[in-house]
Amino acid sequence: MKTSGVAAETGVVMLIYLNHALAEIKAQCGTEGRALTRRDLYEAIMEGAVERVRPKMMTVVAIMAGLLPIMWSTGTGSEIMQRIAVPMIGGMISSTLLTLIVIPAIFGLVKGFGLPNDDRFDAQPPTPTETQRKRARHLPELAE
Numbered sequence: 001m002k003t004s005g006v007a008a009e010t011g012v013v014m015l016i017y018l019n020h021a022l023a024e025i026k027a028q029c030g031t032e033g034r035a036l037t038r039r040d041l042y043e044a045i046m047e048g049a050v051e052r053v054r055p056k057m058m059t060v061v062a063i064m065a066g067l068l069p070i071m072w073s074t075g076t077g078s079e080i081m082q083r084i085a086v087p088m089i090g091g092m093i094s095s096t097l098l099t100l101i102v103i104p105a106i107f108g109l110v111k112g113f114g115l116p117n118d119d120r121f122d123a124q125p126p127t128p129t130e131t132q133r134k135r136a137r138h139l140p141e142l143a144e
Helices: 003-032 038-072 078-112 130-138
Strands: none
16 A cells, blocks of 8 residues: 555545535534634634544554554565565655645635634634534543
């Protein structure tokens, strides 16, 4: 499995989630009768990106769990296999950073171009979106 294929696939899925979250926020702004602001875009990026953290980390951990024994092997042919595994491990780490940090940042720059700033941003804390409220209701309470 090539690391670039995994990076491309997870990057496309991240963009789908970001676009879906942005569409939900746009619909919410439309029902409230206000324009989309940079604060709304920020909320959409946070909501869309957070939904992809666990699946991406599960993918990376599964691939790394398969590659690490190759790195630690000492048998016949292990030198050649280690030379194959090292770039793949590095690629998975860089793919994770690309998917979880770089793609949402570039998405925010591209989609945020020309959006007005939200004057309420510094004045009051943001109100949770409907999806965030639903998610909070399903979270288990922490034992103290």
